[in-house]
Amino acid sequence: MTHRKLAPGRLVIASHNAGKVREIRALLASFGIDPVSAGDLGLPEPEETGTTFRDNALVKAHASTAASGLPALADDSGLEVAALGGRPGVYTADWAERQWFEGEKGRDWYMAMGKVEGLLAEQGPDVDRSAAFVCTLALAWPDGHAEVFEGRAAGSLTWPPRGTLGFGYDPVFIPAGKSLTYAEIDPAEKHAISHRADAFAKLVAGVF
Numbered sequence: 001m002t003h004r005k006l007a008p009g010r011l012v013i014a015s016h017n018a019g020k021v022r023e024i025r026a027l028l029a030s031f032g033i034d035p036v037s038a039g040d041l042g043l044p045e046p047e048e049t050g051t052t053f054r055d056n057a058l059v060k061a062h063a064s065t066a067a068s069g070l071p072a073l074a075d076d077s078g079l080e081v082a083a084l085g086g087r088p089g090v091y092t093a094d095w096a097e098r099q100w101f102e103g104e105k106g107r108d109w110y111m112a113m114g115k116v117e118g119l120l121a122e123q124g125p126d127v128d129r130s131a132a133f134v135c136t137l138a139l140a141w142p143d144g145h146a147e148v149f150e151g152r153a154a155g156s157l158t159w160p161p162r163g164t165l166g167f168g169y170d171p172v173f174i175p176a177g178k179s180l181t182y183a184e185i186d187p188a189e190k191h192a193i194s195h196r197a198d199a200f201a202k203l204v205a206g207v208f
């Protein structure tokens, strides 16, 4: 399959999640790209109406490129828990209800991690705790062309949450072969092994 190449220049990171934007900026650092986030440009957050990571990544990428006239890179990601039949999956963000924190509306990740843990606990102490993070990147151009790349990282869930680095469900996810959670390891180390890094490597091979 041939991919369209991305010319150096401005690119919108089509995400309103500060943790993701930080990671994508770091991953883009060496490619002659000048990233600006959808939040920086005041672009609206589209409704994620898709039922797959791919569909939602495309919704977000097309929305930002249409609103800005620039190429846009979106990330739709989530946690698939084996014993929960792959849930929360595309609904990972929705499991963290929006609540007010210090005057700002944010998502309650502790509650969401607790919900996953509660469902696992219902299956007893010997429940399979394996899980995978999925990241689907969609890059869209203003003429409507788009490219999609998917990454995965296998691991297992721990409880209680550990670590203060990263974002979202990082404090409960231990990547395969490691003993620390994503929230306990250096961001550079997460970038070497994460689902986002896996998807990004495929994007780099395809469009850079």
Ligand SMILES: O=P(O)(O)OP(=O)(O)OP(=O)(O)OC[C@H]1O[C@@H](n2cnc3c(O)ncnc32)[C@H](O)[C@@H]1O
Residues within 6 Å of the ligand: 014, 015, 016, 017, 020, 045, 048, 060, 075, 076, 077, 078, 079, 092, 093, 133, 166, 167, 168, 169, 170, 182, 194, 196
């Ligand atoms: O849609 P945008 O604006 O990009 O931001 P979002 O937070 O709503 O993002 P998603 O719709 O893709 O939801 C995915 C959720 O999965 C979680 N997630 C994805 N990647 C993660 C990572 O590397 N570490 C921890 N949690 C992650 C995180 O909680 C996200 O909110």
Ligand SMILES: [Mg+2]
Residues within 6 Å of the ligand: 048, 093
């Ligand atoms: Mg979202």
